Each structure stands twice: as C-alpha cells, then as structure tokens.
Amino acid sequence: MMSTSSAGKRFREALAAEKPLQIMGTVNAYAAMMATQVGYKAIYLSGAGVANYSYGLPDLGITSLEDVLIDARRITSVVDTPLLVDIDTGWGGAFNIGRTVKEMIRAGVAAVHIEDQVAQKRCGHRPNKEIVTKGEMVDRVKAAVDAKTDSDFVIMARTDSLQAEGLQGVIDRACAFVEAGADAIFAEAMTDITMYKKVCDAVKVPVLANITEFGDTPYYTVEQLREQDIAMVLYPLSGTRAMQKAALAVFEAVRKEGTQVNVLDLMQKRVDLYKFLDYYSYEDKLDALFKSEK
Numbered sequence: 001m002m003s004t005s006s007a008g009k010r011f012r013e014a015l016a017a018e019k020p021l022q023i024m025g026t027v028n029a030y031a032a033m034m035a036t037q038v039g040y041k042a043i044y045l046s047g048a049g050v051a052n053y054s055y056g057l058p059d060l061g062i063t064s065l066e067d068v069l070i071d072a073r074r075i076t077s078v079v080d081t082p083l084l085v086d087i088d089t090g091w092g093g094a095f096n097i098g099r100t101v102k103e104m105i106r107a108g109v110a111a112v113h114i115e116d117q118v119a120q121k122r123c124g125h126r127p128n129k130e131i132v133t134k135g136e137m138v139d140r141v142k143a144a145v146d147a148k149t150d151s152d153f154v155i156m157a158r159t160d161s162l163q164a165e166g167l168q169g170v171i172d173r174a175c176a177f178v179e180a181g182a183d184a185i186f187a188e189a190m191t192d193i194t195m196y197k198k199v200c201d202a203v204k205v206p207v208l209a210n211i212t213e214f215g216d217t218p219y220y221t222v223e224q225l226r227e228q229d230i231a232m233v234l235y236p237l238s239g240t241r242a243m244q245k246a247a248l249a250v251f252e253a254v255r256k257e258g259t260q261v262n263v264l265d266l267m268q269k270r271v272d273l274y275k276f277l278d279y280y281s282y283e284d285k286l287d288a289l290f291k292s293e294k
C-alpha cells in the first residue's frame with residue numbers, strides 16, 4: 001500500500017521516531033526494497049552512487065538533475081520509505097536550484113541536501129575542495145527553500161568548509177544556512193567526534209553525520225553519535241561498495257576457473273531475490289488469471 005502522506009512528512013516522522021535516524025544508501029530500486037524490508041526508516045540516493053554506478057563517472061559534478069531524477073523516481077515508485085537525495089550543488093543558479101527542488105518533490109523525494117562546493121565539486125572526503133562564499137551558499141539555500149511546494153519537504157544544507165575554514169567556519173556557515181531557512185545541516189567530513197556536538201549546539205535543527213567508508217571520518221557508532229546529539233547518520237554507499245566487491249570476485253573467479261561454483265556464497269539466492277520482490281504474489285495472481293480463463 002503506497003502512503004498518502006507527503007514524503008517530507010514521512011521523513012520528519014522518521015526523524016521524530018528514531019534518534020539518530022539511520023539513513024541507508026540504496027543505489028537502485030531493488031536495494032531500496034531490501035533496506036526497507038530490513039527495517040530502515042529512511043533511505044538515501046547518493047550523488048556518487050548515481051555518477052559511479054549508473055553512469056560510470058567519477059563524483060565530480062558531471063551528472064545532472066535528470067540523471068539523478070531517473071534513479072530517484074525508480075526508488076520512489078517501489079517504496080514509501082522517505083528518500084533523501086544528494087543534489088550536489090543544485091546544478092546552477094537560483095532558478096536551476098528552484099527547479100531542482102520542485103522536480104524532486106514531484107518525484108516523491110522527501111529531502112535533499114545541497115552543498116557549498118563550487119560547481120566543479122569533489123567528493124567530500126577528497127583534498128583540495130573549493131567552496132563558494134557563505135553569501136553565495138546562503139543564496140542557494142534561499143532559492144531551495146523558496147521553491148518548496150510542500151512545507152514538510154526537507155532542505156538540508158551541507159557544508160564542506162572544514163578543510164578550508166576549520167570548525168568555526170563550519171559553525172558560522174551552518175548558522176547562516178539555518179537562518180536562510182535550511183531545515184537541517186549536513187556537517188561533511190568531520191574528523192573528530194566532538195565536532196558534532198559543537199555544530200549541534202550551535203544550530204537548533206537536526207544535524208547529519210556522514211559515516212562513509214574509507215574517508216576522513218572514523219567509523220563512529222550510532223551510540224557515540226547519539227551522545228553528540230546527532231539526529232541522522234548516513235551510510236551513503238555501504239551496501240553498494242559491498243555489491244561491487246562481490247561482483248568483482250565473481251567476475252574474476254568465473255573468468256579464471258570457468259565455473260561459478262566457488263563463488264555461489266557471494267550471491268543472493270533466487271528465493272531471497274523473489275522474497276524481497278514479492279515475486280510469489282505476482283505468480284499467484286498470474287496463476288489465478290490463467291485458471292479463470294480456462
């Protein structure tokens with residue numbers, strides 16, 4: 001049963017129900033179904049995920065609004081779980097950002113995060129990131145907030161400023177973005193757990209911690225982050241990275257050994273696939289249809 005309440009409202013309900021809210025990255029519709037059935041109350045479409053795995057491109061601001069919308073729509077078509085989407089820098093000036101927000105809401109997305117990097121952005125956990133001025137990012141946030149057609153839709157402002165401006169820069173920016181109407185803050189690439197509390201204390205909106213792998217942030221637990229007052233924990237690509245590693249092992253084994261028998265354990269079984277897809281109920285309907293035609 002698809003829900004009738006707005007996706008933004010469902011995201012806010014999830015935030016109220018779980019602290020910190022675990023947000024699991026789901027690179028495609030099927031991953032979204034699995035994460036939902038495992039019990040995640042919110043899911044995520046990663047910009048890096050779309051670029052890397054849907055388009056075979058690095059996460060450098062090369063993909064566009066429509067590229068991300070295609071993947072977002074596929075997810076919102078099959079699950080009600082509120083979806084947070086990475087819109088990078090919003091893909092342009094104020095009018096572009098406004099259009100991005102409206103299209104995301106139309107696509108059934110619950111929340112987006114927009115960041116203060118230059119258009120030619122990098123992954124948040126890479127060196128030499130360049131950021132726009134606080135004023136320019138405030139304009140981005142205002143354009144995003146202004147474009148909301150659902151007041152419950154969540155605009156999360158991400159700041160990549162730790163590298164260039166230190167923690168004080170992060171805090172100053174976060175406060176300015178909240179002032180401009182941001183509903184939540186994404187404190188990107190924090191390097192020490194105590195930084196989170198300082199950001200949370202400075203702003204009165206929910207703050208997200210990105211616990212991505214192989215980056216600048218240690219693997220803080222939900223428990224540790226709760227103590228810092230963090231409201232959301234993001235795992236943008238955890239399942240996806242595991243999928244790629246398993247697939248590579250299978251590709252290599254079949255090529256080398258001429259059979260897949262030694263890598264079957266890396267694969268999801270047909271019965272499990274069908275369970276997550278609710279395949280059997282489709283088959284039952286099909287059987288009933290054919291029977292009634294006889």
Ligand SMILES: C[C@](O)(C(=O)O)[C@H](CC(=O)O)C(=O)O
Nearest residue numbers: 046047048123124125212236
């Ligand atoms: C969250 C992120 O923006 C993403 O696109 O998933 C990336 C994640 C990553 O590269 O590990 C980021 O942190 O920049």
Ligand SMILES: [Mg+2]
Nearest residue numbers: 046047048086
């Ligand atoms: Mg990203």
